[in-house]
Amino acid sequence: MRYERPETLEDAVGLLSATPERSHILAGGTDLLVRMKNDDFDADLVVDIKRIAGMGEIARTDAGFVIGAAVPCAKLAEDAALVAAWPGVVEAANLIGSTQIQSRCTMTGNLCNAGPAADSVPALVAVDARVKIVGPEGNRIIPARDVPVGPGQTSLAPGEIVAAIVLPEPAPQTGSAYLRFIPRTEMDIAVVGTAVVLTRDADGTVASARVALGAVGPRVIVPDDAAQMLVGTTLDDDTLARFEAACSDAATPIDDKRGTVAFRKEVAGVLARRAAKIAYDRAGETQ
Amino acid sequence: MSFDASYNEKELNAVGTRPVRPDGVDKVTGRARYGADYNMPGQLVARVLRSPHAHARILRIDTSQAEALKGVKAVVTAADLPDLTDGDASLFAILDNCMARTKALYDGHAVAAVAAIDVHVARKALKLIEVDYEVLPHVVDVDLAMAPDAPVLDETIITKGVTPAPDAPSNVFAHSEFGHGDVAAGFAKADEIVERTFKTEQTHQGYIEPHACVASCNSDGSAEMWVCTQGPFVYRQVCADLLGLEVSKLKVTSSEIGGGFGGKTHVWAEPVALALSRKAGRPVKLVMSRNEVFRASGPTSATSIDVKIGATKDGTITAAEATLRYTSGPYPDTWAETGAMTAFACYDLENVKTVGIEVLVNRPKVAAYRAPSAPMAAFAVESAIDSLAHKIGIDAVDFRIKNAAREGTRSSYGPVYGPIGIGPTLEAAKAHAHMSAPLGKNQGRGMACGFWFNFGGQTCTDLNISADGTVTLSVGTVDVGGSRASLSMIAAEELGIAYEDVKAGVADTASLGYNDMTDGSRGTFSSSMATISAARNAIAVMKQRAALMWDIPVEDIEWKDGQAHAVGASHDNLAPLSVKDIAAKAGNTGGPIAGHSELVADGAGVSFGTHICDVEVDPETGATRVIRYTVIQDAGKAVHPAYVEGQYQGGAAQGIGWALNEEYIYGEDGRLQNAGFLDYRIPVCSDLPMIDTQILEIPNPNHPYGVRGVGETSIVPPLAAVANAVSDAVGVRMTHVPISPPRILAALKAQR
Amino acid sequence: MTTIAVSTTINGDDVEYLCHADESLLDVLRNRLGLMGSKEGCGTGDCGACSTMLDGRIVCSCLVLGAEAEGREIETIEGMAHGHDLHPLQTKFLEHAALQCGICTPGFLMAAKALLDVNPDPTEEEIRFWLAGNLCRCTGYDKIVRAVQDAAAEMRGDAA
Known part of the structure; x- marks a missing residue:
């Protein structure tokens, strides 16, 4: 196995294109190095992208917040503007792993690892984040939602690299929230993850809403009909009850070592309801 | 020497205080050496191949390709660990668990192991070992395993403790019964009865340090092993029995132990490491991965x-x-x-x-x-x-x-x-x-x-008094949670000296008599009893030395507050002799001063x-x-x-x-x-x-x-x-x- | 496998080593540099026994490649005391009996130091969540948390 540390994206793409199979991108390494411990792991090339200019930076541009692919999640919480704009995204990213993992793990890695239970992915999908992709055939921008296509599978072509995640500037009176269920208080993979983004009208009613459910299907589930139930309401109890039931219905989980189908469906509704209330309250606190 | 272990209420000075432990500084500075922190010259790296099946007959193992790989120095299977257990069923279970003989009995059961010059070669060698399995039906649930149609793991097992004895084999090894009185009559007198069934799942001790050892077999039949264990003497006995070594020629040194909780009272891969070293003619280091610790060591019952x-x-x-x-x-x-x-x-x-x-x-x-x-x-x-x-x-x-x-x-x-x-x-x-x-x-x-x-059990300690009057205490119970501190305190208490003047350490198997392992909450209980006994023996020696120094009868000497006092009217003007005073003159009064103790600590x-x-x-x-x-x-x-x-x-x-x-x-x-x-x-x-x-x-x-x-x-x-x-x-x-x-x-x- | 030459800084000293591409920083520290105070409890970032500082952030060195350390600054448990002068956290861990077997102790000390670097007056809850990536199976964490609280107070200069 070779280890390479290119200084430009072009070089990184070139290296990956030359070794399309059995090559890996290394940013935080918190998933890749775990896989490398396995006796069966075999690879020809690891491309460390951390020394490429901009990969470790958060920039605020006309397009919104551009978060480099190698920005460790701990750094997100240190960016006051980002926390103020998208608390739901930052809190989701900050739930990944321990303090030690936070120093290394990245949202881009979380997205490209394509794990169904990834914490930051429902939050990114709920805010309709985009990703900037560079590759041998040129650059493209696609919704974050379209990167994972199934457990461990992405839509990236050989040689392509996600260079950054772009979060739009939130509309006025927008709130976001992410809640997950884990059996312990820390260190677990989400059994259920729910992200909600709401924008309020001047009268306090919900103008628009987007909901994303994680760990309850092979990909993030976006129950638009459930989200629509919130629009035009002030999240009264009756609306929330219907919303909760709709989110439970939308969930299509499996039984595994982390939870049962019945548990996950029920808790998906509970947490979606709670996240909606938090997002609604946060929307009221913003200008 | 006879030793009276009965409780005697008295005021205690050192016991009951909270001093810093003697091994503390090493542990907060990263200097303490645990199982994986030791290396020997020329040492090889071992890896174990494990069954992916819960229950499977091993039809064939071909290690020839692995053996031929450059850098591989030994490959072992059950054939390299011949059955020397002589009908001892529990010893055979340990042997078979270390390396599956005819059947793999659980996911993670070892089937072969390699020793190679580095981990890359060892990993490659594992992939070159061919094992043909005949996968058998399996059962993991306690209640399902008792069902009449459950796959039977061991056809030789006929349930013990039931009459008449069953005529067919099953997964139920034995029944045992305890109690007294007449429960039927008792329930008849009850106003209320609760009757329920409960279930608990299997757990692991979860010690943070994985099993690790370095084994070295020499051509002269001697061997040594550095290992994280709760019982170096027990490991020595079991490994010697399984490998056919003479017990006293195998020296086992217990490392600092990164948690055990019972899980390091049983041998797992240590006999395999010794077998690899014996075959390769070089020291072998074997460290389990966390995955192996969970799959192949120490769980509780479900x-x-x-x-x-x-x-x-x-x-x-x-x-x-x-x-x-x-x-x-x-x-x-x-x-x-x-x-x-x-x-x-x-x-x-x-x-x-x-x-x-x-x-x-x-x-x-x-x-x-x-x-x-x-x-x-x-x-x-x-x-x-x-x-x-x-x-x-x-x-x-x-x-x-x-x-x-x-x-x-x-x-x-x-x-x-x-x-x-x-x-x-x-x-x-x-x-x-x-x-x-x-x-x-x-x-x-x-x-x-x-x-x-x-539990109490067999215990042996040595207490040696140095020329400056400080004391080293050698114990054979591994310190899993601070017992070196408590035993130093006990020695200080008994001798009447300062805690700082005693340094307790855990001896290897070549330096001390046999000790049962640190289990049954016996570490401080049994070794403190032996330490008190050893200290009293040392005091007896010191009284004799004081008698020589003063040239008075030993019967006229009393030990009090860490000093020899001359008692009786004729000796009034003799200033007491401290441990330091007596130790300083030891060379002229009969040589080194020590107290030993060998006992069975009954009455836990x-x-x-x-x-x-x-x-x-x-x-x-x-x-x-x-x-x-x-x-x-x-x-x-x-x-x-x-x-x-x-x-x-x-x-x-x-x-x-x-x-x-x-x-x-x-x-x-x-x-x-x-x-x-x-x-x-x-x-x-x-x-x-x-x-x-x-x-x-x-x-x-x-x-x-x-x-x-x-x-x-x-x-x-x-x-x-x-x-x-x-x-x-x-x-x-x-x-x-x-x-x-x-x-x-x-x-x-x-x-x- | 070819080796990679790495120049880095460890505990303030310039260090050069060769390592394989797939070799973790933890393996480099332990097997090539003799810095065995960092422990491997899991190898997968779940236990924190290998915690080290990397450019001012606490990481699991088992999840860092040795090759990544080029030009970086690393601090390990071996650099925590200055000669015979223990760091207040080390002293408080001893005083509070905050270790039993001690295998997790270097990781806890490094992680706790990283916490006090950024938050000199943490609440019990902040301490507990910051240290959630460091597993201890012996103590139930009670005495560890108390030792960190006490060390923090001492470092702030509060009267005990």
């Missing part, structure tokens, strides 16, 4: 337990009965028997009966885990006691107090108790502020009691504890948080109270993990699904509150200072204490541990 308890309306238990089914892994063992002995040990019962049933399953060979087998039995019994108290409308603490065992009670497993602590721990719980603190919404409180036997003194637990349960998700926890336990005498508290807190934390989240999860294919700390969920720092402790001191009559073992009892009550608290919070009796969120939500739904 259990299924029926309990029936009856009582009259005034709160007197009239009869108690339990049937306890425990898995032992794929080999016969006696874990259910131990559970059956402990189940009702807290109570004074006229009519009691327990039956233990040992069940073989395709899971790893069960190992001891802190008061092994007792927590599961206590979970079932203490849950049922709680239910019965509610049913007859009496406070759960008062109910237990009314029925608690006391001095003179004939225990449910046979012996009659001496002075014991169950009553006092219950009275202390009743009086504790925790018991009357208000509870909030969705919160519940539970309490439970626990018992453990404790049974141990009891009572725990109180508050939880808060989110009724919509089943998430449970322990919000307050109190441990009350009898220590006999707390030598170093901070480390006694540490044992109480640590055991409670392990029990809380067992109660709420920890379990082995198997797939349909019999493979372990969660062989790592990510999904085998031990409590993390944010999961727990501070754990309050209350140390009671009811002296053990069989120890000079009254010491009892304190290490294990604290893991016994938590399963039930947590279960009782959760049941109180949600209003449904929880009967299946771990009480995970899905189980809580399912129970709530079933009740609606």
